[in-house]
Amino acid sequence: MDRRTLLRTTALAGLMAAGGCASGDDDAVTFFFQARPEEARARQRIIDEFQRRRPDIRIRTLMSGPDPLQQMLTYCAGGKCPDVLMAWELLYAGLADRGVLVDLREFLDREPDYAARLRADGYASLRDTFGWDGGQYALPEQWSGVFVYYNRKLFEQAGIRPPTRWSEAWSFEEFLAAAQALTHADGDGHARQWGFVDAWVPYFSAALFGMNNGTEWFSPPVRPTRANLGDARFAAGFQFYADLAVRHRVAPSVGDRQSVSAQDLFRSGRAAMLVGGHWLYSEFAGHDGLDFDVTVLPVGPSGGPGAVTDIGSTGLAIAAASPRREQAWEFVKFATGPEGQAIIAESGLFVPVLRSAMESPGFAAAHPTLRDLAVFTEGPEHSRPLAVTPRWGKVEALLERGCNRVLRGAATAASLGGQTSADIDRVLRAAV
Numbered sequence: 238m239d240r241r242t243l244l245r246t247t248a249l250a251g252l253m254a255a256g257g258c259a260s261g262d263d264d265a266v267t268f269f270f271q272a273r274p275e276e277a278r279a280r281q282r283i284i285d286e287f288q289r290r291r292p293d294i295r296i297r298t299l300m301s302g303p304d305p306l307q308q309m310l311t312y313c314a315g316g317k318c319p320d321v322l323m324a325w326e327l328l329y330a331g332l333a334d335r336g337v338l339v340d341l342r343e344f345l346d347r348e349p350d351y352a353a354r355l356r357a358d359g360y361a362s363l364r365d366t367f368g369w370d371g372g373q374y375a376l377p378e379q380w381s382g383v384f385v386y387y388n389r390k391l392f393e394q395a396g397i398r399p400p401t402r403w404s405e406a407w408s409f410e411e412f413l414a415a416a417q418a419l420t421h422a423d424g425d426g427h428a429r430q431w432g433f434v435d436a437w438v439p440y441f442s443a444a445l446f447g448m449n450n451g452t453e454w455f456s457p458p459v460r461p462t463r464a465n466l467g468d469a470r471f472a473a474g475f476q477f478y479a480d481l482a483v484r485h486r487v488a489p490s491v492g493d494r495q496s497v498s499a500q501d502l503f504r505s506g507r508a509a510m511l512v513g514g515h516w517l518y519s520e521f522a523g524h525d526g527l528d529f530d531v532t533v534l535p536v537g538p539s540g541g542p543g544a545v546t547d548i549g550s551t552g553l554a555i556a557a558a559s560p561r562r563e564q565a566w567e568f569v570k571f572a573t574g575p576e577g578q579a580i581i582a583e584s585g586l587f588v589p590v591l592r593s594a595m596e597s598p599g600f601a602a603a604h605p606t607l608r609d610l611a612v613f614t615e616g617p618e619h620s621r622p623l624a625v626t627p628r629w630g631k632v633e634a635l636l637e638r639g640c641n642r643v644l645r646g647a648a649t650a651a652s653l654g655g656q657t658s659a660d661i662d663r664v665l666r667a668a669v
Contacts, residue, residue: 266564269319271301275519279586287571294564313337318556320565324375326366326550327629333374334627339555340372344566358591360617363550375552376573379587382546382620383437383514384612389528391509399532401609403619406544409477412535416487419509432487434499436513440640443478450474450537458622464661467654470539476650483646491645515588531612548620588613628668635661
């Protein structure tokens with residue numbers, strides 16, 4: 238689930254209580270999550286298979302509206318906290334800090350053999366992002382780091398061969414040269430084909446360019462005390478991203494993006510590259526005339542040697558107030574364990590979080606046209622955390638205000654090291 242959708246969509250609110258719901262089903266385990274329709278169908282496959290194996294445990298789904306954090310807090314404050322909750326890396330700490338979530342060590346410690354197998358099969362980067370104050374408040378269920386989709390036909394016509402692995406990234410200069418070669422204007426100077434578009438949250442993407450120029454976004458990533466917006470390396474990477482639109486005109490401006498979506502531009506062949514996550518794969522796969530593949534983010538002069546992306550993981554948590562903890566744990570264990578992850582791998586709608594599922598024939602078969610599957614399978618090893626803080630809501634509001642000025646060309650990235658950084662650092666330190 239991408240953050241743009243997470244924070245802004247309302248389209249699925251009407252699907253609440255889809256699948257598995259039955260009126261008067263008071264003893265069912267309630268499962269709260271947010272999903273696009275394709276994702277909801279994949280989740281339902283997991284639920285159906287779980288209930289086939291465990292008919293004694295019923296699952297009732299609750300679909301989130303546009304603000305899942307507020308919705309979860311409202312549910313729990315009213316004494317109706319769902320038993321199983323979807324957890325986002327940027328948001329779960331606020332719930333853990335309030336005591337809303339169970340420390341899953343309660344169950345893992347009871348099943349040491351299972352915990353050891355899960356640990357050996359998983360990725361520490363994804364698992365540890367849900368560790369807060371020494372506890373484990375969610376288990377990862379999907380990797381949602383971002384990367385670059387590219388139009389294979391347009392690249393071949395331009396004679397450009399992008400890298401295929403995170404460890405062999407291209408440079409900022411090579412990325413810009415490719416975007417310039419792939420941007421074409423009509424006789425009036427209006428772009429008829431963009432070299433690059435962004436389908437994620439633009440200032441998050443810009444921050445990834447900063448991270449790929451040699452420094453992390455927040456220090457330390459878990460319970461941070463400062464943002465590195467003023468770091469010269471981070472600012473240079475952030476500015477490089479902003480200049481793609483503001484200076485080089487190889488990407489749509491903020492105004493251009495209001496008239497047409499990045500997905501539509503890429504899907505129609507009017508954009509050669511698009512930054513986004515796996516959640517967009519199903520939108521592009523099977524689209525007539527769109528021959529695409531995936532590649533990695535570029536690395537700046539102070540970064541590398543390989544490229545990095547964000548962890549972007551979602552996980553599953555259990556409510557501390559749940560009267561059905563044991564049943565909820567059985568479902569969480571199934572969905573995040575080998576059986577559930579195998580279903581995820583075969584669905585092609587998520588990137589699984591266990592090596593066994595990632596390396597399975599089913600995962601490869603779900604992406605039949607991609608040549609560079611290593612961008613997915615090696616993604617978790619090249620993922621870095623963004624920030625885990627219970628004050629993320631306040632931090633994000635400050636980031637959005639400051640960063641959007643840079644992305645509009647009204648300020649430089651170096652300016653973020655001033656009042657914006659000071660305000661964010663004050664919020665972060667208040668949470669330590």
